[in-house]
Amino acid sequence: MNAQRSAGKLPGQERRAGAPSRLRRRRRGRGRGRGRSGSSFAGCAEPPADTGRAPAAMDYDHNKALLLELQRAAGTGNDRCADCGEPDPEWASYKLGIFICLNCSGIHRNLPEISRVKSLRLDFWESNLIEFMRNHGNLWAKAKYEAKVPPYYYIPKSHDCMVLRQQWIRAKYERGQFLDNPFHVSLAGSREGCLWKLGKGRRQFQKRQFLLSAREGVMKYYSKEQSKVPKAVISVETLNAMFQVEKIGHSHGLQITYITDGQTRNLFVYHESGKEIVEWFNAIRAARYHYLRTTFPNVPEPELIPRITRNFVKEGYMEKTGPKQKEAFKLRWFCLDSQERNLLYFKNPLDAFAQGQVFIGRKDEGYAVRDDLPQKVWVKKKKPVITLVTPVREFVFICENDRKQREWMDALNGVITQL
Known part of the structure; x- marks a missing residue:
């Protein structure tokens, strides 16, 4: 009889009858597994699972307000990115319990075994995840993951290049390089x-x-x-x-x-x-x-x-004339080293040696920067100029535009006024 009933159905009809049940199982499976990496949690307590359930509008707004309040809470360190110090971070790792900026969140996103990220404003945060963030936070993470950062180790800022920020994050959370581990051996230097x-x-x-x-x-x-x-x-x-x-x-x-x-x-x-x-x-x-x-x-x-180490305060092209101030202006690459108080210039940015350098002393020693030309000096190009006054001579430079002139003058004045 059962065989007859089956025989009376169109091909695939029985499969369609069971399909909704399997679909429900797949949906439930996705909800349970979402947010988990399947591996150990970077030495930290496993955070609550992100169930992926559809939020009610009231839950969404209420939980977002709680999360933003937690991000602004005094004494938590959550108001700055846990990794680069950028103010007002709008992302967070709900696996590490830290608040991070957009740029650092991109690095965390590439470390799914260690970190999982969400936007504070765009994503839904369940109550158990918010509670996890409340129990951890940036100061908690700093005390744990930066316990043994050597004084010489460079801690990158938001303006630093990607490789510095990326390796800082990997060193902290992936390799556990700065954990309070008495067995860690360093071959520094x-x-x-x-x-x-x-x-x-x-x-x-x-x-x-x-x-x-x-x-x-x-x-x-x-x-x-x-x-x-x-x-x-x-x-x-x-x-x-x-x-x-x-x-x-x-x-x-x-x-x-x-x-x-x-x-x-x-x-x-x-x-x-x-x-x-x-x-x-x-x-x-x-x-x-x-x-x-x-x-x-x-x-x-x-x-x-x-x-310990330093970056140049300012680099870029300017045109420079010779000591008689009658020679043709030539394009040169300049590097300003504020620590050594030197303005170096090169024919090309990747030259091994500088063509020359100008020492920059203090204002009370006769050093100054002006935005005009010395007397009897004439320039064909109608471009912004800089005159660097030293006790020995006046150096004349031509800048590409007004913005670059202001940047160079600010940088040079910064060296002149520093003690």
């Missing part, structure tokens, strides 16, 4: 390995062996992997490093500078691995910190930290 270095004539990058030793106070690099004699021995005393992504044209580009024979020498390097290049950068910082701590034992640490 010592490193050996290969980096791709820009060769002579700026034609191509070549693989070179580098060695850094804080104990010896030097960094060396070799032109060939098996060479016993280094191509250069660089004193940690004048060593500096800064990320230069756009200038070098690589997302992991690092500029290393040092003084040799009284001149500033540039090395432009990169590594394919973001982790490797950031570890090189922080190893250089560790070696510099060791040097400063040893050389200036009585200087307070807050005064030493800014001197």
